[in-house]
Amino acid sequence: xxxxxxxxxxxxxxxxxxxxxxxxxxxxxxxxxxxxxxxxxxxxxxxxxxxxxxxxxxxxxxxxxxxxxxxxxxxxxxxxxxxxxxxxxxxxxxxxxxxxxxxxxxxxxxxxxxxxxxxxxxxxxxxxxxxxxxxxxxxxxxxxxxxxxxxxxxxxxxxxxxxxxxxxxxxxxxxxxxxxxxxxxxxxxxxxxxxxxxxxxxxxxxxxxxxxxxxxxxxxxxxxxxxxxxxxxxxxxxxxxxxxxxxxxxxxxxxxxxxxxxxxxxxxxxxxxxxxxxxxxxxxxxxxxxxxxxxxxxxxxxxxxxxxxxxxxxxxxxxxxxxxxxxxxxxxxxxxxxxxxxxxxxxxxxxxxxxxxxxxxxxxxxxxxxxxxxxxxxxxxxxxxxxxxxxxxxxxxxxxxxxxxxxxxxxxxxxxxxxxx
Amino acid sequence: xxxxxxxxxxxxxxxxxxxxxxxxxxxxxxxxxxxxxxxxxxxxxxxxxxxxxxxxxxxxxxxxxxxxxxxxxxxxxxxxxxxxxxxxxxxxxxxxxxxxxxxxxxxxxxxxxxxxxxxxxxxxxxxxxxxxxxxxxxxxxxxxxxxxxxxxxxxxxxxxxxxxxxxxxxxxxxxxxxxxxxxxxxxxxxxxxxxxxxxxxxxxxxxxxxxxxxxxxxxxxxxxxxxxxxxxxxxxxxxxxxxxxxxxxxxxxxxxxxxxxxxxxxxxxxxxxxxxxxxxxxxxxxxxxxxxxxxxxxxxxxxxxxxxxxxxxxxxxxxxxxxxxxxxxxxxxxxxxxxxxxxxxxxxxxxxxxxxxxxxxxxxxxxxxxxxxxxxxxxxxxxxxxxxxxxxxxxxxxxxxxxxxxxxxxxxxxxxxxxxxxxxxxxxxxxxxxxxxxxxxxxxxxxxxxxxxxxxxxxxxxxxxxxxxxxxxxxxxxxxxxxxxxxxxxxxxxxxxxxxxxxxxxxxxxxxxxxx
Numbered sequence: 048x049x050x051x052x053x054x055x056x057x058x059x060x061x062x063x064x065x066x067x068x069x070x071x072x073x074x075x076x077x078x079x080x081x082x083x084x085x086x087x088x089x090x091x092x093x094x095x096x097x098x099x100x101x102x103x104x105x106x107x108x109x110x111x112x113x114x115x116x117x118x119x120x121x122x123x124x125x126x127x128x129x130x131x132x133x134x135x136x137x138x139x140x141x142x143x144x145x146x147x148x149x150x151x152x153x154x155x156x157x158x159x160x161x162x163x164x165x166x167x168x169x170x171x172x173x174x175x176x177x178x179x180x181x182x183x184x185x186x187x188x189x190x191x192x193x194x195x196x197x198x199x200x201x202x203x204x205x206x207x208x209x210x211x212x213x214x215x216x217x218x219x220x221x222x223x224x225x226x227x228x229x230x231x232x233x234x235x236x237x238x239x240x241x242x243x244x245x246x247x248x249x250x251x252x253x254x255x256x257x258x259x260x261x262x263x264x265x266x267x268x269x270x271x272x273x274x275x276x277x278x279x280x281x282x283x284x285x286x287x288x289x290x291x292x293x294x295x296x297x298x299x300x301x302x303x304x305x306x307x308x309x310x311x312x313x314x315x316x317x318x319x320x321x322x323x324x325x326x327x328x329x330x331x332x333x334x335x336x337x338x339x340x341x342x343x344x345x346x347x348x349x350x351x352x353x354x355x356x357x358x359x360x361x362x363x364x365x366x367x368x369x370x371x372x373x374x375x376x377x378x379x380x381x382x383x384x385x386x387x388x389x390x391x392x393x394x395x396x397x398x399x400x401x402x403x404x405x406x407x408x409x410x411x412x413x414x415x416x417x418x419x420x421x422x423x424x425x426x427x428x429x430x431x432x433x434x435x436x437x438x439x440x441x442x443x444x445x446x447x448x449x450x451x452x453x454x455x456x457x458x459x460x461x462x463x464x465x466x467x468x
Numbered sequence: 469x470x471x472x473x474x475x476x477x478x479x480x481x482x483x484x485x486x487x488x489x490x491x492x493x494x495x496x497x498x499x500x501x502x503x504x505x506x507x508x509x510x511x512x513x514x515x516x517x518x519x520x521x522x523x524x525x526x527x528x529x530x531x532x533x534x535x536x537x538x539x540x541x542x543x544x545x546x547x548x549x550x551x552x553x554x555x556x557x558x559x560x561x562x563x564x565x566x567x568x569x570x571x572x573x574x575x576x577x578x579x580x581x582x583x584x585x586x587x588x589x590x591x592x593x594x595x596x597x598x599x600x601x602x603x604x605x606x607x608x609x610x611x612x613x614x615x616x617x618x619x620x621x622x623x624x625x626x627x628x629x630x631x632x633x634x635x636x637x638x639x640x641x642x643x644x645x646x647x648x649x650x651x652x653x654x655x656x657x658x659x660x661x662x663x664x665x666x667x668x669x670x671x672x673x674x675x676x677x678x679x680x681x682x683x684x685x686x687x688x689x690x691x692x693x694x695x696x697x698x699x700x701x702x703x704x705x706x707x708x709x710x711x712x713x714x715x716x717x718x719x720x721x722x723x724x725x726x727x728x729x730x731x732x733x734x735x736x737x738x739x740x741x742x743x744x745x746x747x748x749x750x751x752x753x754x755x756x757x758x759x760x761x762x763x764x765x766x767x768x769x770x771x772x773x774x775x776x777x778x779x780x781x782x783x784x785x786x787x788x789x790x791x792x793x794x795x796x797x798x799x800x801x802x803x804x805x806x807x808x809x810x811x812x813x814x815x816x817x818x819x820x821x822x823x824x825x826x827x828x829x830x831x832x833x834x835x836x837x838x839x840x841x842x843x844x845x846x847x848x849x850x851x852x853x854x855x856x857x858x859x860x861x862x863x864x865x866x867x868x869x870x871x872x873x874x875x876x877x878x879x880x881x882x883x884x885x886x887x888x889x890x891x892x893x894x895x896x897x898x899x900x901x902x903x904x905x906x907x908x909x910x911x912x913x914x915x916x917x918x919x920x921x922x923x924x925x926x927x928x929x930x931x932x933x934x935x936x937x938x939x940x941x942x943x944x945x946x947x948x949x950x951x952x953x954x955x956x957x958x959x960x961x962x963x964x965x966x967x968x969x970x971x972x973x974x975x976x977x978x979x980x981x982x983x984x
Contacts, residue, residue: 197905205905205907205934206905206907206932206934206935207935242504243935243936243983244504244505244506244541244983244984245932245938245981245983247504260789261787261789263729263787265731269642270639270640270641270642270643271613271618271640271641271642272611272612272613272642272645273613273615273616273618275616275794275796275842276731276785276786276787276794276796276842277794277842278787278792278793278794278842278843278844279787279789280787280789280792280844281844281857284844284856284857285855285856285902287906288902288904288905288906288907289905289906290905372846435905437905455658456656456658459656459658460726461654461656461663461724465596465604465654
């Protein structure tokens with residue numbers, strides 16, 4: 048992995064690739080891959096890759112059996128901020144994994160391991176650390192309106208919840224002081240429900256530490272007007288009534304040392320929405336279809352992002368093996384080779400059977416301060432055993448990165464209480 | 469208790485209008501004002517024959533409550549980041565045959581069953597005013613919760629609770645807490661990882677907003693055997709006693725912070741004793757509290773007062789990684805807490821023959837303490853097929869009379885013969901499961917009186933339908949070591965402690981809520 052300002056293979060390279068494969072039909076951009084044409088297009092190419100090679104086994108299964116459709120678009124470069132790239136390069140040769148303490152020593156922000164050597168036995172682990180530390184999300188993620196849509200595969204939308212999310216990075220900051228506080232905290236997060244009324248005001252304040260310890264978590268429970276400490280050991284438990292574990296937030300949400308092992312299975316190209324439609328939720332929509340225009344709510348199983356756009360991206364394929372007490376036997380992560388982003392994931396149960404699929408769409412955003420953050424536009428956690436999904440939509444129009452004036456003290460337990468009124 | 473009269477037809481029409489107008493799961497936004505709320509039908513049925521002064525009533529199977537509630541909550545954003553926050557609520561109850569029977573026995577006094585349960589009130593209305601970067605000033609009618617525990621009142625004494633219509637069984641105690649008109653300043657001190665809270669209540673509240681309200685009017689939650697007996701006729705409330713004057717200001721201060729991984733708080737509060745006590749009428753040989761009796765001695769046998777107390781409190785909470793559980797503890801020291809004494813066979817004065825607890829008030833220093841452990845139980849997933857670990861919470865609560873003297877013969881409650889012990893200890897547990905992505909949630913809440921015997925269990929099932937509807941069914945079951953079977957005089961050797969007051973009050977309750 049080599050982080051440069053322009054990270055994506057050039058159109059010229061692609062053109063050469065296409066020219067070298069004249070016998071294969073090239074699928075046109077805008078083509079919608081579906082059960083109706085998958086056999087016909089299976090051996091055709093898109094940007095030089097056979098369609099069959101762009102589909103993971105589970106994605107192909109979803110297209111053939113689960114109503115999934117993918118509109119193909121040409122890939123575009125993802126350009127990250129120069130500060131982030133420079134800071135990542137500063138880490139080269141200076142960082143080391145401290146397994147005992149559960150952190151990276153010598154990390155200065157950005158991705159701790161910008162150059163991944165596939166022959167390195169720790170390559171998989173380093174890619175996961177890059178995600179954990181280097182996710183280019185900005186120093187402040189301020190998302191005042193998030194929708195969680197709970198979907199039954201037979202009957203459709205069951206319930207829509209609204210939440211507010213604020214995360215403040217305490218360490219590895221790209222703006223101002225590189226470290227705030229005493230260096231023991233990695234981030235502070237407030238996550239509070241704004242509706243429906245039965246959950247309104249229910250919120251959490253989480254302090255993620257820069258060590259192997261579990262997070263400090265408090266909840267505000269509006270029904271009794273009181274904060275209550277929660278178990279930090281709940282990182283393997285479901286979030287509320289959703290299909291996501293705490294560990295499933297954006298596919299992988301654990302300190303890398305909490306997992307037992309990582310295995311690098313290789314690199315490949317997949318289809319993903321790395322430039323997804325960034326107004327995938329219209330909070331003012333008059334119907335569910337208007338509110339969630341990328342979701343195919345016209346037919347079962349109702350959770351497919353059939354109206355988004357999918358481009359080829361090269362990814363690392365990594366197996367992550369959780370501890371014994373975890374509900375999963377393994378996760379398979381599809382992590383972009385150009386920047387820390389998990390586009391897709393799979394979870395397997397203790398018997399090794401396929402259980403859940405995670406599909407997270409994103410786009411690179413140019414923030415007001417000139418920095419670039421990669422934002423999730425929509426994310427689905429699909430539980431195929433229970434035929435149920437939790438789909439997540441941030442309101443990208445009100446999302447603010449590195450919000451001016453928002454300080455660490457604005458993300459605290461007392462602010463949670465005030466926010467949850 | 470004085471309640472505001474309102475027109476039930478208006479409530480019904482308003483409820484219909486609101487439910488018709490609001491189709492969205494989101495709050496309604498009217499310019500800078502966001503409004504949400506709920507309409508709730510709350511029903512219960514007797515599963516036993518409740519005990520009245522005349523003995524058990526033939527009321528098993530009778531509907532005991534059919535209550536409609538409309539609650540509107542709003543936040544209005546004003547200039548300068550000021551917000552106007554409020555909660556308005558109206559209740560209307562059907563005049564059920566069972567309640568009319570209690571009324572015929574004498575319950576509810578001149579109010580009648582309707583006015584007793586119906587009310588319409590602005591529960592909260594306050595301004596949130598940010599002052600500088602660190603201070604939030606809240607001015608107006610509001611509620612403030614202190615301490616760690618939800619079941620009991622240790623540090624959480626800023627407000628009283630209204631237990632008249634549903635006793636202690638409502639889990640959302642913000643709906644039972646009685647808001648007060650206060651100035652409330654919260655000053656963040658990030659340098660010390662905490663915040664300072666200053667409270668001042670000027671004494672502008674209505675009288676019914678002071679202290680805890682229990683059903684002493686003979687209604688469906690009057691303690692055994694006093695259903696059908698309207699005590700205020702001869703034991704009126706006196707909110708003007710010089711040691712418990714509702715017009716006097718009350719105030720408090722709390723520091724709430726973090727010390728490493730531990731959360732803690734310290735507090736001092738000058739407030740009314742949460743539970744009312746009976747001030748003895750000297751005409752019957754009792755000792756009036758501080759020598760003062762404000763009611764007519766000729767037409768009363770006692771008066772209900774809420775003496776002022778001083779409370780010093782401390783809480784601590786933390787997480788044990790070793791056992792993967794959250795623990796918390798709370799202590800509240802109360803200087804000169806009031807207790808009633810007197811009863812049959814306990815003296816020659818006439819007050820001993822009126823009822824238990826009518827001879828006077830003894831002050832004692834009290835330490836209330838609580839220890840709680842919360843743990844997620846993973847085995848529930850395999851054992852019960854739940855979608856996530858069960859929530860389990862166990863709480864031990866103790867009231868220690870520090871200068872206890874058995875010869876004081878303090879009563880657990882006026883009107884009940886049971887004598888207090890030095891320690892009164894309760895254990896409660898909560899066990900909650902989750903199915904169907906949190907839409908189906910069985911729960912078992914149980915409590916055990918480790919000192920006087922008895923307990924309660926509330927198994928319940930809540931089903932959430934879409935964004936708007938929620939249905940909850942529950943059984944409220946009580947058992948005890950003994951209870952009064954009727955209003956005939958009994959000696960203080962009779963068992964009649966907390967859960968004896970609820971014996972034979974088993975209920976099935978059904979709550980249907982439409983939220984918007």
